[in-house]
Amino acid sequence: LAKTTQPISMDSYEGQEVNITCSHNNIATNDYITWYQQFPSQGPRFIIQGYKTKVTNEVASLFIPADRKSSTLSLPRVSLSDTAVYYCLVGDMNSGAGSYQLTFGKGTKLSVIP
Amino acid sequence: GAGVSQTPSNKVTEKGKYVELRCDPISGHTALYWYRQSLGQGPEFLIYFQGTGAADDSGLPNDRFFAVRPEGSVSTLKIQRTERGDSAVYLCASSHAGFSYNEQFFGPGTRLTVL
Numbered sequence: 001l002a003k004t005t006q007p008i009s010m011d012s013y014e015g016q017e018v019n020i021t022c023s024h025n026n027i028a029t030n031d032y033i034t035w036y037q038q039f040p041s042q043g044p045r046f047i048i049q050g051y052k053t054k055v056t057n058e059v060a061s062l063f064i065p066a067d068r069k070s071s072t073l074s075l076p077r078v079s080l081s082d083t084a085v086y087y088c089l090v091g092d093m094n095s096g097a098g099s100y101q102l103t104f105g106k107g108t109k110l111s112v113i114p
Numbered sequence: 115g116a117g118v119s120q121t122p123s124n125k126v127t128e129k130g131k132y133v134e135l136r137c138d139p140i141s142g143h144t145a146l147y148w149y150r151q152s153l154g155q156g157p158e159f160l161i162y163f164q165g166t167g168a169a170d171d172s173g174l175p176n177d178r179f180f181a182v183r184p185e186g187s188v189s190t191l192k193i194q195r196t197e198r199g200d201s202a203v204y205l206c207a208s209s210h211a212g213f214s215y216n217e218q219f220f221g222p223g224t225r226l227t228v229l
Contacts, residue, residue, distance in 0.1 A: 043118070043205045043220025044157065087156055101147065101170065102218060104156025 004088045009109040018075045020108050022088030025069050033064060033071045036087045038107070044087060048073070075110075083112045116140065118221035120206050126227045127196055135191040135224045139208030146189050147218060148181055149205040157205055163189060196228045 005023040012018045024033070032051050036044040048055055050062040050071070061074040075082055085107040119138040127133050139146050144165050149157035159173040163183045171181075178196075183189040193200055203225050207218040 041222070043207065043223055044218075045220065046217040049217070085156075101159035101162060101173065102149075102157070103159065106154070107156055 004090055004105050006086075006088050006105065006108045008106065009111070011111045011113060012078055013113050014079055015077050018078050018082075018110060018112075020073045020075075020086055020088075020110070021070055022073070023070045024088070024090045027068050027090050028092065030092045031068075031090045032092075033062065033068075034089045034091070034102075035060070035062065035073050036089065036102075036104075038085045038087065039083075044104070047086075078110075078112045080112050080114065083110060085109050118206055118208055118219050120204075120221040120224050122224060123222065124225045124227075126229065128229050129196060129198060131196050131228075133193050133196055133226065135193075135204050135226070137189045137191070137206030137221060139187065139189070139206070140219055141187075143208035143210060143219070144186065145209045145216075146183060147207040147209075148189070148191050149207065149220075151203045151205055151223070153202075160191070160204075193226075196226075198228045201226055201228045 032049055034049040035047045037047050038044040048057055048060050048062045050064055052064050052068060055062045063072040087104050087107040089102055118140055121136045125133055146163040148160040150160055151157040161168055161174055161181050162170040166183055166186045178194045181189060181191045191204060203223040205220055205223045207220040209216050209218045
């Protein structure tokens with residue numbers, strides 16, 4: 001599984017756009033990039049997933065450059081309720097790959113300040 | 115709709131005791147996972163079930179840990195002769211069958227404290 005590197009923590013004021021970048025230099029051809037969000041005392045929650053270019057949903061956008069060696073999670077106009085840990089994961093989406101486990105790093109602790 | 119539920123939410127036990135942690139996955143999800151999360155760390159994979167069988171138990175730390183899913187729905191994680199180092203939050207997740215790295219739905223976890 002490709003290793004990921006992301007900042008340990010970030011601070012942001014309410015209403016600002018937050019971009020969290022994750023490095024995954026050893027990403028494989030079949031790997032997808034997935035981001036999870038975890039609030040205190042809760043299990044992680046899926047945010048967004050992508051393979052290349054840009055993916056957008058009602059919560060966030062995911063930007064993936066052509067070389068796919070990094071990705072950026074973008075949260076528009078954050079609020080206090082976006083304070084959480086954000087995990088970047090990379091793995092093979094093919095059902096025949098054999099490994100279904102998610103490999104989490106330490107994540108990025110985002111603190112939104114009033 | 116109902117999400118993944120886990121019981122108990124908190125469990126305090128003494129070193130050497132046996133504990134069981136229960137997970138009720140989302141109805142219809144045939145894939146079930148157990149993870150363990152220590153303070154300040156991301157969740158760590160323990161075991162994965164596809165239906166009733168353990169398809170991947172490579173994350174179980176030693177033979178004191180065991181998990182079952184006899185009817186392909188509810189799962190129980192069993193820990194024998196607990197040690198203080200077993201203290202952590204144990205998370206359960208479920209997903210649709212057949213897709214690795216598909217969206218996994220996590221429960222709130224069971225916080226295990228071994229005194």
